[in-house]
Amino acid sequence: MGGGRMTDRIRRWSRHIAHERAVGVIRYLIFVLPPLMFWVAVRFGAIALWHIAKQVVPKIRPFHAEPSATDAPATVPESQEVDSVIEELRARKRRRHAEGIDAWHRDWEQLLESAPFLPAEDTDKAPRQRPSMYAASDSHELSGIDEKPADERREMLSRFYVDVVRLHESWVARSLEDGGSLLAGDARTMWAWAEYLKSRHTVPVDGADVWQVLAAIPPGEHVEIFAPVVMSPTGRGRDKDALPKEARFGARTFDFWLLPSSGLQAEVISCPKWTMSVSGSVVDPVAETHFRLADGRKLVAYSDRGTTDRFDSRGVGESILRLPDSPLTPAPPVLGAGARTSSPGSALPKRLLGNWHSAEDVALWHMSGPLGFFGARLTGGVSDRGIDVEHPEAVAQVKMQANPVGSPQIRQLRGTRPQLRNHVFYSTSGFTRAAVAEAAETGVALFSMDDDAKVHPLGAEAKRLILEGHQRHGGEDALVAEYVSSVVERVRKAKFNYGTDNASWALRDVKGADWDRLERAEGYLKGAISALKYHPKIGVDSHKAVISHYRNADLRAAFFCQVLGLPYPGNEPLRRRKPPTAADFY
Secondary structure (H helix, E strand, C coil): CHHHHHHHHHHHHHHHHEEEEEEEEHHHHHHHHHHHHHHHHHHHHHHHHHHHHHHHHCCCCCCCCCCCCCCCCCCCHHHHHHHHHHHHHHHHHHHHHHHHHHHHHHHHHHHHHHHCCHHHHHCCCCCCCHHHHHHHCCCCCCHHHHHHCCHHHHHHHHHHHHHHHHHHHHHHHHHHHHHHHHHHHCCCCCCHHHHHCCCCCCCCCCCCHHHHHHHCCCCCCCCCCEEEECCCCCCCCCCCCCCCCCEEEEEEEEEEECCCCCCCCCCCEECEEEEEEEECCCCCCCCEEECCCCCCCEEEEEEEEEEEEHHHCCCCCCCCCCCCCCCCCCCCCCCCCCCCCCCCCCCCCCCCCHHHHHHHHHHHHHHHCCCCCCCCCEEECCCCCCEEECCCEEEEEEEECCCEECCHHHHHHCCCCCCCCCCEEEEECCCCCCHHHHHHCEEEEEEEEEECCCEEECHHHHHHHHHHHHHHCCCCHHHHHHHHHHHHHHHHHHHHHCHHHHHHHHHCCCCCCHHHHHHHHHHHHHHHHHHCCCCCCCCCHHHHHHHHHHHHHHHHHHHHHHHHHHCCCCCCCCCCCCCCCCHCCC
16 A cells, blocks of 8 residues: 555656656747847848958949039139248248258257267267257257258258268167177176076166166266166066066166166166065065155066065165275275285194194294294293293284183283284184283284184284285285275274264254165165175285275275265264253353
């Protein structure tokens, strides 16, 4: 009984499902299929009619209405009216001719303003003067050209066109030059160009763009950064790990952005304000730096991830390795081949420090060799009062003990023969902080010794003795040492005058001071000071390496003073103005 009921239910469900499917198919055939077929028919019919029209319409001749007899005949102007019309047409032709000459003259002036486009060998042929058609006149008016005879006017115009065409050809020749070699050979751009070539994201540069940038660099400045830039970017942006299609080559100096244009001169953008930086990611390593211009536009510079700090307030002052010469710094000495020359007695003795006798021998070699105290000798007595090596101009003490040398021993050496200027202390175990501070205050030169007899200077006084030692030896070492001493003196004086916190706040207290610009300028002074701490050594590295290092430090400190309008290295410290007190009003 139960099985029969279940079978009936299954049959009823099957008939119901079949009925619903049939109803669905009927609804589709009635309500969906006819509109779909109608839409297809209309679309294909329209396409067919369009192809028919393309074949038929061009063969149809246009219909022109025949003139009717009732139309009024055209009036014929009198002879005077004809003459006036002809004269008006001639006047219009003369005006158009004058306007064309004005346009040529403007092109000429623009070409002459772009001096780098003139080849060096053709400069005499194209002097900086007005076109030949104006040579006999002091006026730029062009109305008188029509009053001249036809032959003379034709000759003047032909000379003018030849001059302009020649200048244009020279400009084209310059645009085909290798822009990279021009930037790599200019002291104002070579370091920035070398850094630009390291980037993974660059845009092509031609000779015309390079000449525009070189001509637009302000006097006394240099290019800090080359980068692809976009002015007022619009659209959806860019793809990952790629530059925008509208990106173009741009150069940044300390105060300006220089953007080559389609004309003859680069666009110079003054003092854009840094707004934000996007340092990129592993997926998208392209970094973006945004600047806000005074006219409301936005400039976006693109670089590799990790180099965005050069675009913000930190700048490139601490890392730049080449600056153009400055009138504020003296020229470095001119040497011979520039190879390293060994100073007399500078060969390091090949021995180990086994006892205090060997330590004294090394100190004697160092005094008479690198320090230049020729004729120094060992005292060798028990009543030497702590002096192991002596010279008419200097005395030295050597300590080989387990513990570092303390400040009492430094004071004891300084009290021995106080009339002498040079007091030297050698130690195999180093010095305490108190000893280093005492030596800096009393003027004692500290040197540490290694187990393999190598001597290392500690502090400014020891480095001063080494430089003076090269000067005592004479030759090229003396010239290099004298130049290094002068650079060290200037940079340290600039640091004393402008590198303190008081001087920094004094510069920021000036009304309208640009803090971002000040911080970028201070990077140059910090880089110069850092160069004095880590430097190549005379007698170890080549003379070129030593001179280039200190020359770059000197130029950095000078550029800091130049952009802020300060004397280099300065005569007195820059102090913050004290707030007013009651004593100022009584």
